[in-house]
Amino acid sequence: MPKETILVIQSDPKIRVLCHEYLSSRGYQVITAGDYESAIRAAFDGHVDLYLIDLQLPDVNGLDLLERIKAFQPEAQTIIISGNLTNEHLLRALQLGVKGFLVKPFGTKELLDSTKKILEDHRLLRARIQSHVLNPLFEISESFLSEIDQRHVLRQIVGIAKQETRADLITLLLVDSKSSSLNTALSTGVIPGDLEAEVKKLQQRLAEWVLIHREPFITVEGVDPQGWFQKSMASRQLASSICVPLLRKDRVIGVLQMSKKEGTPSFNQNDLALATVLCRQAAILIDNVQLFDEVKRKAQDLEEAQLDAIKALAEALESKDAYTRDHSDRALQHAVAVAEKMGLSDMQKDRLKYAAVLHDIGKIGVPENILKKPTRLTPEEYEIIKTHPEKGAEIIRHIKSLAQVVPLVLYHQEQYDGKGYPKGLAGDEIPIESRIVAVLDAFDAMTSDRVYRKAPGRQRAVEELKRYAGTQFDPQVVQAFLEVISETSPQTPLPSQIEPSSVSQS
Ligand SMILES: [Fe+2]
Numbered sequence: 001m002p003k004e005t006i007l008v009i010q011s012d013p014k015i016r017v018l019c020h021e022y023l024s025s026r027g028y029q030v031i032t033a034g035d036y037e038s039a040i041r042a043a044f045d046g047h048v049d050l051y052l053i054d055l056q057l058p059d060v061n062g063l064d065l066l067e068r069i070k071a072f073q074p075e076a077q078t079i080i081i082s083g084n085l086t087n088e089h090l091l092r093a094l095q096l097g098v099k100g101f102l103v104k105p106f107g108t109k110e111l112l113d114s115t116k117k118i119l120e121d122h123r124l125l126r127a128r129i130q131s132h133v134l135n136p137l138f139e140i141s142e143s144f145l146s147e148i149d150q151r152h153v154l155r156q157i158v159g160i161a162k163q164e165t166r167a168d169l170i171t172l173l174l175v176d177s178k179s180s181s182l183n184t185a186l187s188t189g190v191i192p193g194d195l196e197a198e199v200k201k202l203q204q205r206l207a208e209w210v211l212i213h214r215e216p217f218i219t220v221e222g223v224d225p226q227g228w229f230q231k232s233m234a235s236r237q238l239a240s241s242i243c244v245p246l247l248r249k250d251r252v253i254g255v256l257q258m259s260k261k262e263g264t265p266s267f268n269q270n271d272l273a274l275a276t277v278l279c280r281q282a283a284i285l286i287d288n289v290q291l292f293d294e295v296k297r298k299a300q301d302l303e304e305a306q307l308d309a310i311k312a313l314a315e316a317l318e319s320k321d322a323y324t325r326d327h328s329d330r331a332l333q334h335a336v337a338v339a340e341k342m343g344l345s346d347m348q349k350d351r352l353k354y355a356a357v358l359h360d361i362g363k364i365g366v367p368e369n370i371l372k373k374p375t376r377l378t379p380e381e382y383e384i385i386k387t388h389p390e391k392g393a394e395i396i397r398h399i400k401s402l403a404q405v406v407p408l409v410l411y412h413q414e415q416y417d418g419k420g421y422p423k424g425l426a427g428d429e430i431p432i433e434s435r436i437v438a439v440l441d442a443f444d445a446m447t448s449d450r451v452y453r454k455a456p457g458r459q460r461a462v463e464e465l466k467r468y469a470g471t472q473f474d475p476q477v478v479q480a481f482l483e484v485i486s487e488t489s490p491q492t493p494l495p496s497q498i499e500p501s502s503v504s505q506s
Pocket residue numbers: 359360388412413441
């Protein structure tokens with residue numbers, strides 16, 4: 001283990017030398033300072049495990065110096081050396097978390113015993129904080145990008161506080177970013193019914209004090225810095241309390257409040273140290289969760305805006321061709337089921353859903369007299385119809401978030417054997433989502449009445465899909481699709497294994 005470092009800040013050179021020689025001979029790394037300037041420099045220069053501070057330094061009060069040190073090293077372990085310690089000094093020292101006192105004159109045994117005990121306690125506390133506070137919180141932050149919600153994080157924080165401090169009542173309050181008010185987010189512990197309203201009022205008052213002053217409020221081991229709390233607590237059957245701000249980048253984002261009932265051991269300085277570390281980490285975690293939620297909310301808003309845009313497009317198409325809209329809705333239902341069956345990734349499923357709805361959107365650009373023509377199309381008219389995948393791709397190209405859907409719309413009329421349009425792609429060159437849309441599209445076309453003909457019917461559609469599996473359609477998609485419709489519509493028999501057909505496009 002590396003040597004622990006002790007900084008002796010002492011105006012009397014004799015005591016300075018004594019502390020230095022004796023503690024060095026016991027295996028500690030000892031640095032000394034005789035005034036404020038040299039003390040601050042030494043504290044800044046390297047890590048100090050323990051401070052031995054003279055109360056009466058030539059240019060500063062030892063407690064003022066400690067307060068300055070605590071500003072950049074809040075967990076600083078300290079022993080105050082003094083010839084004369086008043087109650088006022090004692091109270092302030094406890095507020096500052098001083099762990100021990102040496103009254104001059106003191107012997108080397110006393111010096112070593114206090115030093116050893118404080119460093120040993122601190123080592124144990126650090127190990128406890130690491131394994132019981134930091135590690136569990138680290139695990140939460142690791143699982144961050146999977147499903148994590150704020151409530152889960154708050155429960156973990158309160159759970160750690162409860163387990164480590166044995167607090168009877170714990171309340172975690174969060175600041176509402178819009179109204180700046182402090183609201184209870186999570187609360188544990190039972191308050192007797194007749195005291196509940198009073199206890200809650202006191203808790204709120206305390207939390208608001210911490211919110212305003214941005215520093216912990218403690219009544220531990222009889223210390224009551226503000227003087228009013230102990231009296232208020234006694235009438236509410238509470239014995240001690242710790243209330244710590246959750247500070248994040250100079251902002252108080254919440255307050256953790258813990259109380260113990262009368263008749264239970266009071267909180268101690270270790271509990272305060274633990275709560276301070278817990279709140280420091282909790283603030284980072286909660287801030288990140290809130291940020292994550294905000295990003296998620298914005299993404300959802302964007303998603304809704306996209307869907308609105310798509311709806312507008314689909315409605316525009318509906319006004320031209322009522323068949324197409326129904327056709328798109330049915331295609332969407334079937335697409336989801338086929339995607340599931342074929343084990344597509346979530347991203348592919350999302351893209352497929354958009355493609356199933358939008359693949360015929362390019363028909364907006366096809367003249368109405370062709371779309372609604374009651375008789376067979378002429379070859380020229382058919383050529384115009386054949387432009388709809390490119391027109392559709394062109395329309396959605398302008399929606400940034402649909403970039404990956406563009407090729408799916410563009411290639412939904414391609415055929416497995418390469419005889420489709422617009423590019424004549426074959427097999428795996430055609431995106432799987434487009435191959436699925438092609439099957440859905442053909443099935444729906446054959447099971448829907450059109451202005452120029454009656455629907456060939458479901459049985460015929462199944463036969464056609466089987467017949468052209470391997471030529472016009474991807475046989476695996478046909479297989480999955482037929483399974484889907486036989487599961488959802490019992491009148492359709494389960495397909496036998498599909499063999500690639502040599503028959504070309506109809
Ligand atoms: Fe189409």
